[in-house]
Amino acid sequence: MSWYITGSGAVASVGRGVEQLFTNLCLGQTGLAPLRGFDPEPYRARSAYEIDDRPEPGRDVPGRATSVLVEAITEAARGAGIEDLTDVPILVGTGLRELRSLELWWRDGVDFSADRLHFGTALRERLGAEITYTFSNACSASLYALAMGSDLLALDAADTVIVAGVDVLTESMHGLLERVHATPPDRVRPFDRNRTGVLMGDGAAAIVLRRHPGPRTQGLLRSVSVNCDAYHVTAPDPAGIANAMRASHELAGVKPEDIDLVLLHGTGTLLNDEAEATAMAEVFGEHSGGPLMTAIKSMTGHTSGASGLMNLVVGLESLGSGVVPPVVGLSDPVDEAADFRFVLGEAATADVSVAQLNAFGFGGINAVAIVEAVR
Secondary structure (H helix, E strand, O other): OOEEEEEEEEEEOOEEOHHHHHHHHHOOOOOOEEOOOOOOOOOOOOEEEOOOOOOEOOEOOOOHHHHHHHHHHHHHHHHOOOOOOOOOOEEEEEOOOOHHHHHHHHHHOOOOOHHHHOHHHHHHHHHOOOOEEEEOOHHHHHHHHHHHHHHHHHOOOOOEEEEEEEEOOOHHHHHHHHHHOOOOOOOOOOOEOOOOOOOEEOEEEEEEEEOOOOOOOOEEEEEEEEEEOOOOOOOOOHHHHHHHHHHHHHHHOOOHHHOOEEEOOOOOOOOHHHHHHHHHHHHHHHHOOOOEEEOOHHHHOEOHHHHHHHHHHHHHHHHHHOEEOOEOOOOOEOHHHOOOEEOEOOOEEOOOOEEEEEEEEOOOEEEEEEEEOOO
8 A cells, every 4th residue: 555745844954945955965965064062172073963043053952853853844745735733743763862962951951841852842833733742762763753744644543644753963872882992983984995983963854655646646555664682782684684674575565676776774884784684685585686776874984863754855856857866985885786786976867757765774674665757
């Protein structure tokens, strides 16, 4: 059963709004910049992919996750022609919620009340939304939210839902991630043999999902598959990832050879890229060199819980325009991905109709979605 995607919104370090974001990604622009929100001195990695929205460098403000979330949802609703969100369920996937605001409150005494930790407070006040849900499922959170939104439509619990994802850089997560690797990462280089690790990025994305076509239909959601293999706290399991891919294909009624485009999870970490590539090669087999493949975290950084839906929004634009953004910084692919048709150097032009979107998180929380162009 397919659902209609009738509106989308996105905010990231490389662009505000879907049009600007997609244009800049296709140009190969990155949002990498020196740390803006806190003192870089204690850290080895001193860059990240942050949205430049603070009043001054080095002085952070609370509520940034909520702010970009509202911005993305507003764009998606406007694109779908929805003016009243009172009875529209909004499902938000996130890894960290407003953790950065909590850090500022705890350490610096910044004014931030506990009810602001819940996105529902601001969504009700700013958008009039009365039905909101938040899912914290690590880096696959927004595709988990998408699966729940799809279920609401399938159960006739709603005719329209808004699904969103959001995360912004936190000082604690930045510090944790840079210490995982012996060499501090200076940029995100998915699937490159010489990559050194991941850097976080700010981002929010949203789509409107409907049982019936709207004024502007951007694509069809054919399936979302989720699983939790619980293999390891941080290390991914190729078998669990492969199972999520196969389940998504089966639900969508497609075969690997039907997939024209894959937006890979592609975190640039030392374990995840090989695991994802191994799973892709296993599932696609002789067709692993068929679809075009890209990894936008090379330009946006890892937007954590928003990353799955960020892939979806970009994938929809590629299906509609026939243009696929490149992978930046990839010059020597790992052996497991040697046969993949990566888009390198500059954006590719191709007739793409079916896209696969990958998102995988700590603890083996895997999610894969399939979307189709509307011709």
